[in-house]
Amino acid sequence: MGEIKPGYIRTLDIKRGRVDMSHGSGGRAMAQLIEELFAAALGNEFLAQGDDGALLPPANGRLVMATDSHVVSPLFFPGGDIGCLSVHGTINDVAVMGAKPLYLSASFILEEGFPLIDLKRIVDSMAQASIEAGVPIVTGDTKVVEQGKGDGVFITTTGVGVAREGIRLSGSLARPGDKILLSGTIGDHGMAILSKREGLAFEAPIVSDTAALHGLIAAMLDSGAAIRTLRDPTRGGVATTLNEIAKQSHVGMMLREAAIPVNQPVEAACEFLGLDPLYVANEGKLIAICAPDDADKLLAAMHEHPLGQQAAIVGEVLEDAHGFVQMTTRMGGRRIVDWLTGEQLPRIC
Amino acid sequence: MCLAIPARVEEMTGADTAIVNLGGVRKEISLALVEDVAVGDYVIVHVGYALQKLDPEEAERTLLMFAEMGDLDELRTELQDSAL
Amino acid sequence: MKYIDEFRDGELAKNISANIANEARDGQQYNLMEFCGGHTHAISRYGLSDLLPPQVTMIHGPGCPVCVLPIGRVDHAIKLALEHDVILCTYGDCLRVPASEGLSLLKAKARGADVRMVYSTSDAIKLAQANPEKQVVFFAIGFETTTPPTAVAIQQAQRLGLKNFSVICNHVLTPAAMHAILANEGGARLHGFVGPAHVSTVIGSRPYEVFANDYKKPVVIAGFEPLDVMQAILMLVRQVNDGRAEVENEFTRAVTREGNLKAQALVDEIFELRDEFEWRGLGTIPYSALKLKAAYAEFDAELRFGLKYQSVPDNKACECGAILRGEKRPQQCKIFGTVCTPENPVGACMVSSEGACAAHYTYGRFKDIAVMAA
Numbered sequence: 001m002g003e004i005k006p007g008y009i010r011t012l013d014i015k016r017g018r019v020d021m022s023h024g025s026g027g028r029a030m031a032q033l034i035e036e037l038f039a040a041a042l043g044n045e046f047l048a049q050g051d052d053g054a055l056l057p058p059a060n061g062r063l064v065m066a067t068d069s070h071v072v073s074p075l076f077f078p079g080g081d082i083g084c085l086s087v088h089g090t091i092n093d094v095a096v097m098g099a100k101p102l103y104l105s106a107s108f109i110l111e112e113g114f115p116l117i118d119l120k121r122i123v124d125s126m127a128q129a130s131i132e133a134g135v136p137i138v139t140g141d142t143k144v145v146e147q148g149k150g151d152g153v154f155i156t157t158t159g160v161g162v163a164r165e166g167i168r169l170s171g172s173l174a175r176p177g178d179k180i181l182l183s184g185t186i187g188d189h190g191m192a193i194l195s196k197r198e199g200l201a202f203e204a205p206i207v208s209d210t211a212a213l214h215g216l217i218a219a220m221l222d223s224g225a226a227i228r229t230l231r232d233p234t235r236g237g238v239a240t241t242l243n244e245i246a247k248q249s250h251v252g253m254m255l256r257e258a259a260i261p262v263n264q265p266v267e268a269a270c271e272f273l274g275l276d277p278l279y280v281a282n283e284g285k286l287i288a289i290c291a292p293d294d295a296d297k298l299l300a301a302m303h304e305h306p307l308g309q310q311a312a313i314v315g316e317v318l319e320d321a322h323g324f325v326q327m328t329t330r331m332g333g334r335r336i337v338d339w340l341t342g343e344q345l346p347r348i349c
Numbered sequence: 350m351c352l353a354i355p356a357r358v359e360e361m362t363g364a365d366t367a368i369v370n371l372g373g374v375r376k377e378i379s380l381a382l383v384e385d386v387a388v389g390d391y392v393i394v395h396v397g398y399a400l401q402k403l404d405p406e407e408a409e410r411t412l413l414m415f416a417e418m419g420d421l422d423e424l425r426t427e428l429q430d431s432a433l
Numbered sequence: 434m435k436y437i438d439e440f441r442d443g444e445l446a447k448n449i450s451a452n453i454a455n456e457a458r459d460g461q462q463y464n465l466m467e468f469c470g471g472h473t474h475a476i477s478r479y480g481l482s483d484l485l486p487p488q489v490t491m492i493h494g495p496g497c498p499v500c501v502l503p504i505g506r507v508d509h510a511i512k513l514a515l516e517h518d519v520i521l522c523t524y525g526d527c528l529r530v531p532a533s534e535g536l537s538l539l540k541a542k543a544r545g546a547d548v549r550m551v552y553s554t555s556d557a558i559k560l561a562q563a564n565p566e567k568q569v570v571f572f573a574i575g576f577e578t579t580t581p582p583t584a585v586a587i588q589q590a591q592r593l594g595l596k597n598f599s600v601i602c603n604h605v606l607t608p609a610a611m612h613a614i615l616a617n618e619g620g621a622r623l624h625g626f627v628g629p630a631h632v633s634t635v636i637g638s639r640p641y642e643v644f645a646n647d648y649k650k651p652v653v654i655a656g657f658e659p660l661d662v663m664q665a666i667l668m669l670v671r672q673v674n675d676g677r678a679e680v681e682n683e684f685t686r687a688v689t690r691e692g693n694l695k696a697q698a699l700v701d702e703i704f705e706l707r708d709e710f711e712w713r714g715l716g717t718i719p720y721s722a723l724k725l726k727a728a729y730a731e732f733d734a735e736l737r738f739g740l741k742y743q744s745v746p747d748n749k750a751c752e753c754g755a756i757l758r759g760e761k762r763p764q765q766c767k768i769f770g771t772v773c774t775p776e777n778p779v780g781a782c783m784v785s786s787e788g789a790c791a792a793h794y795t796y797g798r799f800k801d802i803a804v805m806a807a
Contacts, residue, residue: 268372272354331446331480332484345529346550347786348395348524349787353630401634403687404686411661415442
């Protein structure tokens with residue numbers, strides 16, 4: 001009897017291939033997709049274990065876990081894509097808890113017909129983001145849904161980290177007198193997305209600010225400033241996040257419009273569409289609330305870091321049973337910065 | 350009730366269309382409702398249409414008006430009255 | 434941003450504010466109506482009432498086309514979208530307006546209706562060209578600023594020979610509404626109007642002369658930026674002090690007495706006056722709205738789809754009528770801020786972000802309650 005020749009398996013046709021139902025069925029096609037596309041890009045010692053779950057070393061401290069689903073459209077936008085967005089988003093959710101992000105998982109729901117070349121682009125982007133951040137993707141999952149039941153691809157990432165000893169950060173800890181800081185310009189991500197939306201297309205030098213903030217946060221915690229709260233203002237913008245914190249802490253806030261950093265093209269794009277940058281999503285910024293005496297020290301530490309160079313003190317926390325977030329406008333009058341009502345839509349009036 | 354913005358005409362793209370620029374944001378809009386618009390002009394844009402050309406001299410005059418000190422005549426009269 | 438930033442200068446605001454405070458006479462009340470919703474929004478968004486002396490009261494007018502759009506007209510659009518399988522194009526402002534049966538255009542979309550938000554009427558034309566097998570209907574709303582763009586689209590549709598494009602026309606007229614305000618007791622108590630910015634770029638300052646000459650009410654047309662509004666208020670205070678009733682123009686950089694004649698001519702070509710039109714909160718006003726002329730009947734969606742208007746009354750507790758006429762303030766409505774909020778708008782004034790109630794709720798309701806600073 002002769003040797004059993006190894007069967008010939010055609011490699012994935014990345015250039016012209018598309019996701020089909022067999023890729024989600026658990027069989028050979030799915031294994032091939034995982035090996036040739038996912039593992040090849042994301043490859044690390046944990047994924048290489050090849051088991052249903054990743055066996056991780058013991059953690060020395062309290063665990064923090066966070067999860068986020070990503071359904072952004074368009075999938076590719078100026079400054080990023082759904083891939084790096086999903087990595088940054090979950091790293092940030094863990095990091096704002098005052099924890100060092102250690103591991104990520106990634107689940108994909110793929111729509112039948114989704115081009116493999118786009119999938120590769122997304123996965124490569126995730127790999128790059130993960131490597132740059134130093135946080136490996138250690139386990140994952142893939143499912144395929146019928147054409148029409150997805151938006152190309154949905155990604156869910158979950159992150160695990162270890163909390164710093166002695167640090168407790170929470171939206172419930174803001175106190176009257178505390179200072180409110182922003183790490184940089186607002187509205188970049190949301191307007192970058194909008195600029196590519198059909199029907200609203202405009203040309204603008206606006207780039208999403210999607211970024212992993214754990215390095216900046218580590219620098220901020222290292223500064224020794226007494227930080228009460230850290231949060232990243234994603235959907236709903238800075239206004240929504242501040243209102244959430246005000247509610248959690250049962251306090252009010254007073255912001256200074258003139259102190260809030262906004263890039264001019266973002267401001268201009270908002271003018272065109274009748275939007276308020278305070279309600280536009282950010283993906284690489286954070287809000288910090290800290291003790292008043294430490295605000296300058298914290299600001300200096302943020303300025304030292306590449307992601308905090310335009311950081312600014314934008315307001316303070318007040319005693320207010322009603323939890324209003326107020327703002328002194330650049331005209332000198334006062335107004336509330338209220339919760340967002342539904343989705344902010346471009347208007348003609 | 351009508352959101353409109355002043356933008357600079359940057360490039361003519363057709364008989365009736367142009368690209369305008371506001372703070373670095375460029376968008377193609379229609380010139381069907383205005384006449385004699387040239388590159389460099391500023392127009393008021395509403396829902397993708399230029400509605401009117403902006404008059405730079407009048408804009409300057411208006412800004413100067415904002416900076417005017419109040420009704421000096423009344424003050425002068427008061428001072429005169431009190432001096433009598 | 435040129436022609437925007439300079440008109441938002443905080444230092445100049447202080448100067449104008451000081452002028453107003455100096456010149457507003459003790460014991461004299463100045464009840465000024467800013468007609469335009471955009472001005473209402475600017476006043477609220479920048480907190481301009483903090484810069485005015487107590488004698489000056491800003492009363493919010495009905496110049497908000499979404500607010501004054503009757504529920505029955507929104508029902509038309511929803512019906513077309515759900516029952517006639519059209520591509521319904523609308524500006525973003527209309528998407529969340531609650532209509533009959535708990536529906537809105539956004540909710541209709543969730544039920545499978547093809548509702549598309551557009552930035553411009555030209556986008557609706559493009560949709561009609563790209564989808565020849567479908568009917569594309571544009572839901573047109575707005576005062577005189579927004580009417581010319583609809584006219585251009587209809588003209589374009591005719592030139593292109595489009596058989597699948599039509600318009601539901603809800604365009605309304607500013608002077609007609611101002612007459613309606615002045616015919617009521619709220620109007621009698623007004624000392625003057627801040628006239629709309631962009632409506633005036635189209636219609637000019639001339640149409641307001643009747644209010645100065647016949648009703649003896651000063652009108653100052655103001656630009657869109659906060660400094661424009663402040664300066665216009667100062668000019669109105671001066672008119673009241675001097676006993677004058679004139680039409681003055683603060684927005685000279687974009688408004689002339691004649692307005693945009695090319696736009697006016699195009700509107701006259703395509704549209705004609707409706708005998709009457711129901712305005713939410715203001716009731717039925719004669720010669721206050723437009724419809725397509727017979728020559729353009731093929732683009733009239735009401736004719737093409739046989740839409741019959743059914744008036745839907747507002748909630749009994751809703752005080753929008755009185756608020757739109759300037760007779761009551763949002764806080765005086767029993768359901769303001771409780772049952773009726775921007776999330777669940779019951780009446781016209783809460784439906785759009787520049788309606789008097791929405792603006793007050795979103796930007797100013799903290800003034801109704803005392804707040805202590807740390």
